[in-house]
Amino acid sequence: MKPRVAVHKFASCSGCQLAFINMGEDLITLTELVDIVHFPEAGPLGPEDAVDIAFIEGSVTTPEDVDRLKGIREHCGYLVTMGACATSGGIQALKNNADSDAWLKSVYAKPEYVESLSTSAAISRHVAVDFELWGCPVNVRQISWVVRQLLTGVEPVDANEKVCAECKRKNTVCVLVSKGEPCMGPVTRTGCGALCPSFGTACYACYGPAEGINTEALGQRFIGLGLQPAAIAQKFHMINNAADEFDSAGKSWAAKQEVSNEHSS
Amino acid sequence: MNTHPEREINIEVPVMVRLEGEGALSFQASNGKVEQLHLRIYEPPRLFEEFLVGRNYTDVPTITARICGICPIAYQMTSILALEKLFDVEPGPWVYDMRRLLYCGEWLQSHALHIHLLAAPDFLGFDNAIDMAEDHPETVTRGMRLQALGNEILRLLGGRSVHPIGLKVGGFHKAPSVDAAQSLLKKCEAALDDVRQLVAWCAQLNLPEDQQQFTSVAIHNENEYAIMPGRLRSDAGLNIGFNQYADNFAEEQVPHSTAFYSRLNGHSYFLGPLARVNLNFSQLPGSVKAWAEAQGLKFPSADMFHNVVARAIECHYALEESIRILKAYQLPESPFVEVVPKAGVGEFCTEAPRGMIYHRYQVDASGSIRAATIIPPTSQNQLRIEENLKSSVERFGLNHTDDELRLFCEKIIRNYDPCISCSVHFLKLDVDRC
Numbered sequence: 001m002k003p004r005v006a007v008h009k010f011a012s013c014s015g016c017q018l019a020f021i022n023m024g025e026d027l028i029t030l031t032e033l034v035d036i037v038h039f040p041e042a043g044p045l046g047p048e049d050a051v052d053i054a055f056i057e058g059s060v061t062t063p064e065d066v067d068r069l070k071g072i073r074e075h076c077g078y079l080v081t082m083g084a085c086a087t088s089g090g091i092q093a094l095k096n097n098a099d100s101d102a103w104l105k106s107v108y109a110k111p112e113y114v115e116s117l118s119t120s121a122a123i124s125r126h127v128a129v130d131f132e133l134w135g136c137p138v139n140v141r142q143i144s145w146v147v148r149q150l151l152t153g154v155e156p157v158d159a160n161e162k163v164c165a166e167c168k169r170k171n172t173v174c175v176l177v178s179k180g181e182p183c184m185g186p187v188t189r190t191g192c193g194a195l196c197p198s199f200g201t202a203c204y205a206c207y208g209p210a211e212g213i214n215t216e217a218l219g220q221r222f223i224g225l226g227l228q229p230a231a232i233a234q235k236f237h238m239i240n241n242a243a244d245e246f247d248s249a250g251k252s253w254a255a256k257q258e259v260s261n262e263h264s265s
Numbered sequence: 266m267n268t269h270p271e272r273e274i275n276i277e278v279p280v281m282v283r284l285e286g287e288g289a290l291s292f293q294a295s296n297g298k299v300e301q302l303h304l305r306i307y308e309p310p311r312l313f314e315e316f317l318v319g320r321n322y323t324d325v326p327t328i329t330a331r332i333c334g335i336c337p338i339a340y341q342m343t344s345i346l347a348l349e350k351l352f353d354v355e356p357g358p359w360v361y362d363m364r365r366l367l368y369c370g371e372w373l374q375s376h377a378l379h380i381h382l383l384a385a386p387d388f389l390g391f392d393n394a395i396d397m398a399e400d401h402p403e404t405v406t407r408g409m410r411l412q413a414l415g416n417e418i419l420r421l422l423g424g425r426s427v428h429p430i431g432l433k434v435g436g437f438h439k440a441p442s443v444d445a446a447q448s449l450l451k452k453c454e455a456a457l458d459d460v461r462q463l464v465a466w467c468a469q470l471n472l473p474e475d476q477q478q479f480t481s482v483a484i485h486n487e488n489e490y491a492i493m494p495g496r497l498r499s500d501a502g503l504n505i506g507f508n509q510y511a512d513n514f515a516e517e518q519v520p521h522s523t524a525f526y527s528r529l530n531g532h533s534y535f536l537g538p539l540a541r542v543n544l545n546f547s548q549l550p551g552s553v554k555a556w557a558e559a560q561g562l563k564f565p566s567a568d569m570f571h572n573v574v575a576r577a578i579e580c581h582y583a584l585e586e587s588i589r590i591l592k593a594y595q596l597p598e599s600p601f602v603e604v605v606p607k608a609g610v611g612e613f614c615t616e617a618p619r620g621m622i623y624h625r626y627q628v629d630a631s632g633s634i635r636a637a638t639i640i641p642p643t644s645q646n647q648l649r650i651e652e653n654l655k656s657s658v659e660r661f662g663l664n665h666t667d668d669e670l671r672l673f674c675e676k677i678i679r680n681y682d683p684c685i686s687c688s689v690h691f692l693k694l695d696v697d698r699c
C-alpha cells in the first residue's frame with residue numbers, strides 16, 4: 001500500500017500549501033508515490049482518515065482548532081509543520097503580546113460573533129511535532145526533500161545554519177558590511193537560498209531563528225547603523241515573533257527603548 | 266432518493282473543497298422555500314490592520330503580503346501604490362512596466378490554478394484534478410505549465426512566487442539582467458499556443474447557464490486594460506476616483522462570517538475577471554479580442570459562468586502583455602527612486618486576480634503607520650455570491666436530491682474563486698478606538 005499523506009490548514013495565508021501545488025508535474029509524480037487522502041484546496045477530503053504523514057500549515061487560534069489538531073495527531077504517524085505559522089505561530093502571533101480583545105473590538109463592531117483565542121500558537125504548543133519546516137513560505141525544495149527522506153525511511157535532519165553561510169557559498173556580497181543594511185541574516189536560519197541579500201537587500205528573518213545566535217550583538221550592530229532600539233525590537237517581532245529567541249530579543253530591545261525614553265524625558 | 270421539493274432540506278458542508286482557504290456552505294429549506302443559504306466564512310481573523318499600526322511604511326508590503334499566499338502581489342502592489350500616492354513618489358516608466366509584468370504573472374498563475382485545479386473538475390465531472398489527470402492528462406498538465414510560467418514571471422522580479430521579496434515603496438531592489446528577461450521572453454512566446462488552446466477549451470466547455478442581474482465594478486484606465494491606476498467604474502454609471510471609495514462603498518458585519526459584507530450605495534456588486542472583461546473588453550489587444558470572438562464569445566455577458574471564460578481570456582492577455590513588456594526590456598539607470606515619507610492619508614485600488622482591492626493608510630511624518638484599511642475582493646463579492654445562490658437555486662428547483670443541490674451550490678460559489686484567506690483580515694473604517 002502507498003503511504004498516505006494529509007495536508008491540513010489552520011490560521012494561515014495558504015501560501016505554504018502552494019509548495020505542493022507549485023510542484024507542477026512533480027505533483028502528479030508525487031501522487032503516484034503516495035495517496036493524498038486529505039488536501040481540501042486540491043480536492044481530497046478525509047480530515048479524520050488515518051495517515052502516515054500529516055503536513056500542517058497555519059497556527060492555532062480558536063478553541064475548535066485545538067480539538068481538531070488533537071484528532072490529527074491521533075490519526076497520523078509522522079507530523080510535519082510547514083511554515084512560520086505552524087512552526088512559530090506566524091505573523092498573527094503579534095496579537096499575543098497585545099490586548100487582542102481590544103483589537104477584535106476595533107476590527108469587528110460585534111466581536112461576540114467571532115470566536116477566537118487571544119493567542120496564535122505554534123502547533124508544538126498543543127501536540128508533539130516530529131519535524132518542523134521553517135519559512136514564510138516554505139518552498140517546493142523543502143517539501144520535496146522531506147517527502148523523499150520519509151519515503152526512503154530516513155529521518156530528516158534539521159538544517160539550522162545561518163543565512164550568512166548561504167551568502168558565503170553563493171558569493172553574495174554582504175549587505176550588512178557593504179551597504180550598512182540592517183540584515184537579519186546572522187540570526188536567521190537558511191533554507192531560502194539567501195534570497196534577499198542576493199537582491200541587495202536585508203534579510204527580514206522569515207525563516208526564523210538559526211542555532212547558536214547572538215541577538216544582542218546583532219542589535220548592537222544595528223545601533224551602530226543608527227537604528228533606534230524600538231526599530232530593532234520590531235525586526236525580531238516580525239514574521240517569527242513568537243519563536244522563543246526572537247520573542248525575548250524583541251522584548252529586550254523594546255525595554256531598552258523605554259529606558260532610553262526615560263533618560264531623554 | 267428524496268427529491269420532494271417541499272421536504273425539509275438541511276445541507277451543511279463544513280469544509281468546501283477546491284477553495285482558497287476554508288469556507289462552509291449552509292443551506293436550509295422547508296415547504297418549498299429557501300430559508301437560509303450562506304457561504305459561511307469562519308476562518309479566524311488574523312487582525313492584520315492592527316499589526317501595521319506603529320510600523321514603518323517600509324514594512325507594509327512585507328506584512329500585507331502575508332494576508333494571502335495566492336495573491337501576495339495584489340497586497341504588496343496596492344500598499345506600495347497607496348503609500349507612493351501619499352508621498353508624491355513617481356518611479357517612472359520602467360518601474361511601471363515591471364509592476365505590470367509582475368501583476369500579469371500573478372494573474373496568470375492564479376487564473377491557471379483556478380481554472381484547471383479548482384474549477385475544471387466541476388465541469389468535467391471529477392472530484393478533483395488528481396483524479397481528472399488520468400482521463401485528461403493534457404488539460405491538467407497545460408494548467409500546471411501555465412501556472413508555472415506565471416510563477417516564473419513572478420520570480421524574475423520578485424525572487425520567489427509566494428511572498429516575493431523584490432518590491433519596495435519606490436520601485437524594485439534589483440533589475441533583472443537582460444539575459445534573464447530574454448530567456449523568460451522565449452518561454453512566454455512558447456506558451457502562446459497553450460493560452461489560445463485554453464481560451465478555446467473554456468469556450469467549448471459545457472458550462473451551466475446562469476443568467477444573473479448584477480452590477481460589474483472594475484478599474485478603468487483610458488490607455489490600457491486596467492490593472493493598477495485608473496478610476497472605479499461600473500456598468501450602472503459609477504465613475505469615481507479611488508479617493509471616493511469610502512463615500513460609495515460600505516461594509517457591514519454579519520453573524521455567519523468573519524468577513525465583512527460590502528455594498529455599493531446600498532446594493533451588492535460584482536468584481537473579478539468577468540466584471541473586468543465586461544467593462545473593458547474593447548481595450549484588449551486585437552489578437553486577444555479576435556481569438557475570443559473566433560470562439561463565439563461575446564461581452565458584456567450576464568451569464569455568471571462566463572467568469573471562467575473571462576479568466577482564460579485574461580490568461581491570454583497576461584501572456585501577450587508580458588511578451589510586449591519583455592520585448593522592450595532594457596536595464597534602467599536605477600530600479601527605484603528615493604522616498605521621503607509625509608504625513609497624511611494614501612489610498613489606492615488595483616485589480617487583484619479576483620477583483621478590485623482597496624487599501625488606505627494613514628501615516629505620520631516619520632513614516633509610521635497610524636491606521637490601515639484593507640478591503641479584498643472576496644468580501645466585496647460575498648453578498649453577490651449569496652444573491653446568486655438564492656436566485657439560481659430557485660430556478661434550478663428544490664426537486665433535486667440533496668447531493669445535486671449541494672454540488673450545484675458549490676459550483677456557483679467556486680465560480681467566483683473566493684479567497685477565504687483574504688477575506689477575514691480587514692478593518693472597518695469608522696472603528697471606535699477607545
Ligand code: SF4
Nearest residue numbers: 015083084085136137
Ligand atoms: S508561514 Fe507565511 S506563507 Fe506559510 S501560511 Fe503562514 S503566512 Fe502564509
